[in-house]
Amino acid sequence: MTDSSFSRRKFLTGTSAAAAGLMLTGAGSLAQKSQIRFQGGRSPWPISLDTSTIRPAQGIREKIRIAAEAGYDGIEPWEGELNEYEQNGGNLRELGLEIRDLGMDVPNIVALWNAIPPNREEWEQMQNDHRRRFRQASEVGAKYIQTVLTPAREWREYDLNWAAARFHDLLEMGINDYHVIPALNFLQFLPHNQRIGQAAAIALNADHPEAKIIPDTFHMYVGGSGWNGLKHIRGSFIAIFQINDVPPEPPREELEDSDRIYPGDGIFPLGDILRDLKDTGFDEFVSLQLFNPVYWEQDLLEVARTGLEKTLKVIENSGV
Numbered sequence: 227m228t229d230s231s232f233s234r235r236k237f238l239t240g241t242s243a244a245a246a247g248l249m250l251t252g253a254g255s256l257a258q259k260s261q262i263r264f265q266g267g268r269s270p271w272p273i274s275l276d277t278s279t280i281r282p283a284q285g286i287r288e289k290i291r292i293a294a295e296a297g298y299d300g301i302e303p304w305e306g307e308l309n310e311y312e313q314n315g316g317n318l319r320e321l322g323l324e325i326r327d328l329g330m331d332v333p334n335i336v337a338l339w340n341a342i343p344p345n346r347e348e349w350e351q352m353q354n355d356h357r358r359r360f361r362q363a364s365e366v367g368a369k370y371i372q373t374v375l376t377p378a379r380e381w382r383e384y385d386l387n388w389a390a391a392r393f394h395d396l397l398e399m400g401i402n403d404y405h406v407i408p409a410l411n412f413l414q415f416l417p418h419n420q421r422i423g424q425a426a427a428i429a430l431n432a433d434h435p436e437a438k439i440i441p442d443t444f445h446m447y448v449g450g451s452g453w454n455g456l457k458h459i460r461g462s463f464i465a466i467f468q469i470n471d472v473p474p475e476p477p478r479e480e481l482e483d484s485d486r487i488y489p490g491d492g493i494f495p496l497g498d499i500l501r502d503l504k505d506t507g508f509d510e511f512v513s514l515q516l517f518n519p520v521y522w523e524q525d526l527l528e529v530a531r532t533g534l535e536k537t538l539k540v541i542e543n544s545g546v
Contacts, residue, residue, distance in 0.1 A: 272299035276515035294328040296530035322367035337372040390431035409465030414449035442468035461508030500544040
């Protein structure tokens with residue numbers, strides 16, 4: 227690793243900064259960092275709004291306005307929204323400044339689609355798309371970009387070593403060329419990457435100091451990961467934590483993204499989950515991610531406010 231590459235990684239990541247603080251000032255600096263609170267002291271984590279929660283809002287700037295007015299600490303745009311903004315003549319660097327002027331950050335962009343195709347030819351064909359998405363994430367000021375291993379393939383047909391090596395390549399490209407860290411999520415409809423352990427295996431085998439995953443409570447439940455795996459992960463291995471809930475019906479096997487509901491309104495043991503998350507040392511954003519068409523028909527500012535309040539309520543009730 228070159229000195230300049232190390233410097234970039236140190237600049238980008240809180241984990242490297244925390245390690246530097248420990249060497250310079252002792253464990254007290256880490257203890258002090260863990261005491262930082264957000265949302266008027268109600269949460270140990272800043273709270274972000276994934277724009278899917280208010281998807282019908284007209285354009286990314288309207289979604290930014292709603293998130294800021296509702297009181298969020300950050301906003302997670304989707305790649306398609308950034309495309310639309312640029313195609314209409316918008317400047318993403320200026321948009322990023324607007325977001326920061328409103329007191330918010332951009333912790334993550336959704337997403338780096340089809341990030342690791344199954345063969346070299348398709349991988350090479352994706353490079354221009356990868357670089358465009360990295361550039362957009364960088365210009366708007368994102369720290370992470372969610373990495374999605376589509377298309378779906380059976381696990382037994384999936385080359386784990388190939389995926390890990392390509393994820394390493396993505397990390398090198400994103401960090402060294404764009405100052406953006408790709409982070410791997412897992413989705414229930416991807417047999418090769420539907421559980422937290424599968425995503426963790428790819429990220430760990432990438433053998434990169436900044437390899438991270440993005441857990442989502444919905445995908446942890448529907449994909450069959452369960453809740454106990456979170457206890458075995460260090461917080462520095464998690465880029466962002468996406469939160470939501472589901473109702474008692476339909477059964478797990480029939481749930482879809484549209485069934486997501488506000489945290490605390492459903493069956494997830496969010497108190498236990500959030501206590502486990504806190505115990506890992508995780509100190510990045512918790513993000514509300516919903517796709518509920520019932521909410522989309524309501525006043526979207528009120529949806530955003532309700533989502534934030536319900537997220538904070540479950541955090542407070544967890545005692546973290």
